[in-house]
Amino acid sequence: MIQFRNVTKVYPNGLCALSNVNFTIANGEFVFIVGASGAGKTTLIKLLLKEIEPTSGSIIVDDVDLSSLKRKEIPYYRRKLGVVFQDFRLLPDRTAYENVAFAMEIVGASPKEIRRRVPAVLSMVGLGSKAHAYPHQLSGGEQQRVALARALVNNPSILIADEPTGNLDPVTAMEIMKIINLINRRGTTVIMATHAKSIVNAMRKRVLQFRKGVLIKDEQEGGYFDEP
Amino acid sequence: MNLRSWRFFVYHGFQNILRNRVMSLASVTAIMVALIVLGLILVIVVNLDVMMKEVESKMEITLFLKDGVTDSERSSLEKEISSWQGVYDVEFISRHQALEEWKRQLGDKGSLLDGYTGENNPLPDSFLVKIEKPEYVNTIVEKAKEIPAIEEVNYSSKVAEFIEWLARTIRLVGMGLVAVLAGVAAIIISNTVRLTVYSRRREIGIMKYIGATDWFIRWPFIIEGLILGVMGSVIATGVVALGYKFLLDRSSYINMRWGYLGIFRLLPLNEVMLYVLEASLLVGACVGVLASCLSIRKHLRV
Ligand SMILES: Nc1ncnc2c1ncn2[C@@H]1O[C@H](COP(=O)(O)OP(=O)(O)OP(=O)(O)O)[C@@H](O)[C@H]1O
Ligand SMILES: [Mg+2]
Numbered sequence: 329m330i331q332f333r334n335v336t337k338v339y340p341n342g343l344c345a346l347s348n349v350n351f352t353i354a355n356g357e358f359v360f361i362v363g364a365s366g367a368g369k370t371t372l373i374k375l376l377l378k379e380i381e382p383t384s385g386s387i388i389v390d391d392v393d394l395s396s397l398k399r400k401e402i403p404y405y406r407r408k409l410g411v412v413f414q415d416f417r418l419l420p421d422r423t424a425y426e427n428v429a430f431a432m433e434i435v436g437a438s439p440k441e442i443r444r445r446v447p448a449v450l451s452m453v454g455l456g457s458k459a460h461a462y463p464h465q466l467s468g469g470e471q472q473r474v475a476l477a478r479a480l481v482n483n484p485s486i487l488i489a490d491e492p493t494g495n496l497d498p499v500t501a502m503e504i505m506k507i508i509n510l511i512n513r514r515g516t517t518v519i520m521a522t523h524a525k526s527i528v529n530a531m532r533k534r535v536l537q538f539r540k541g542v543l544i545k546d547e548q549e550g551g552y553f554d555e556p
Numbered sequence: 557m558n559l560r561s562w563r564f565f566v567y568h569g570f571q572n573i574l575r576n577r578v579m580s581l582a583s584v585t586a587i588m589v590a591l592i593v594l595g596l597i598l599v600i601v602v603n604l605d606v607m608m609k610e611v612e613s614k615m616e617i618t619l620f621l622k623d624g625v626t627d628s629e630r631s632s633l634e635k636e637i638s639s640w641q642g643v644y645d646v647e648f649i650s651r652h653q654a655l656e657e658w659k660r661q662l663g664d665k666g667s668l669l670d671g672y673t674g675e676n677n678p679l680p681d682s683f684l685v686k687i688e689k690p691e692y693v694n695t696i697v698e699k700a701k702e703i704p705a706i707e708e709v710n711y712s713s714k715v716a717e718f719i720e721w722l723a724r725t726i727r728l729v730g731m732g733l734v735a736v737l738a739g740v741a742a743i744i745i746s747n748t749v750r751l752t753v754y755s756r757r758r759e760i761g762i763m764k765y766i767g768a769t770d771w772f773i774r775w776p777f778i779i780e781g782l783i784l785g786v787m788g789s790v791i792a793t794g795v796v797a798l799g800y801k802f803l804l805d806r807s808s809y810i811n812m813r814w815g816y817l818g819i820f821r822l823l824p825l826n827e828v829m830l831y832v833l834e835a836s837l838l839v840g841a842c843v844g845v846l847a848s849c850l851s852i853r854k855h856l857r858v
Contacts (some may be wrong), residue, residue: 409767411765417758419759433560434564434767435767436560436561439560477807516610
């Protein structure tokens, strides 16, 4: 369960990116975070990753207040989360397989586990045949599949995605969304920030809409329409 | 951290070095220069130490007798000293003989001592005690000092003292130089590691999102510093060893020139180089690790 309680984030330059935000996300939910550019979506995700600290209010994940996490505990907290970004963030000098294996290496998985798990996850995202290609040999959609596989390989309970389809054409974007939806149906909580109205409206999931840092709409099976 | 993680760290440590070849080369060269100097100093000091011991071991102790010791007292004393452990010869040198010897040493200028003959002779009678092994020296000196008839015990060899002074000076000045050079090497290594940290910042960012611990991210950089330091020390030891071997091969010539000192004998290669290898590995590794830790503290915000 993820809870934002009266969360406000004011950047050092005085800009208020989120103001008094409250919401609760249950395990297994699929939630879109939407809003115009600058609404505060990425800020919300950074807060959730504990990359930045809220100015006030508290964020609680699985009964743990993130502000109580010690520096040393942060990596272990992050292992609960799988993260995907708009720009994929793959290591250019490693193959798809190695990029995914890397995520397992750094949590100390055994080579045996890695050999068993990586191909399975790659084929789940539909990339089994291109496991040994380098990122520059892959299309954007394929790169995002690798990023998804990397996010999922350690079995996170929450998948966080910041505009994962932002760099993809509509058809490819829908393919990625199918995979994310599949992951969600297997029980992983999904939180996805996006601008893409067509995707949000096609999927009919819960929608949290922000405008200039204020949560203006929290709707089950919601949509995302042009603001008046 | 398990063995797998260490394999990962070492692999990435090496990869860091290969990716950053120019700076790595500069680092290895810098630490190598410092360690060559360290090696040279060690070679010299170790040889001087042994030389000093050798000189001491050849040493004879002179026991100066008080005035007015009778002949019978003297001969019983001579017998007693001869019976001490470690003494293999005791020779009596009368004040008269001593003066003659001094005159002989002065050669042409021997006549300067003409006024000191007979009753005017300022020199005391003495025993020249020859000792089997240096480890007996101290006990013999202590025993001799307790005998009332003995005025003074002289066992300090000027040559040994000089060698000791030389070794001490070289050690002191040399270590200062090594410290400065090691400092320079540390700066270069930490700069190299800073550049790798910079070139790896993308990877570091990704590792953080995936949940790598701080130490998991740090270790490859520490190992990078360690490898640079160790490479420098191995090369430095090699260079010093080659130089020393060159010297050894020509040591017969050196012995010919300075052989009359009877003390100039270079130690065998492996004996000396073991010291040098140990010391330079230790210093190289420490400088490397310290330098990278410094860099990580400053530049790796994990
Ligand atoms: N580090 C920062 N320092 C100061 N202001 C920031 C910082 N990061 C973001 N902001 C500001 O905070 C506001 C919210 O930014 P945020 O990145 O959360 O928006 P977003 O909803 O993700 O936008 P986009 O859809 O363009 O990605 C913006 O006005 C942005 O300029
Ligand atoms: Mg954003």
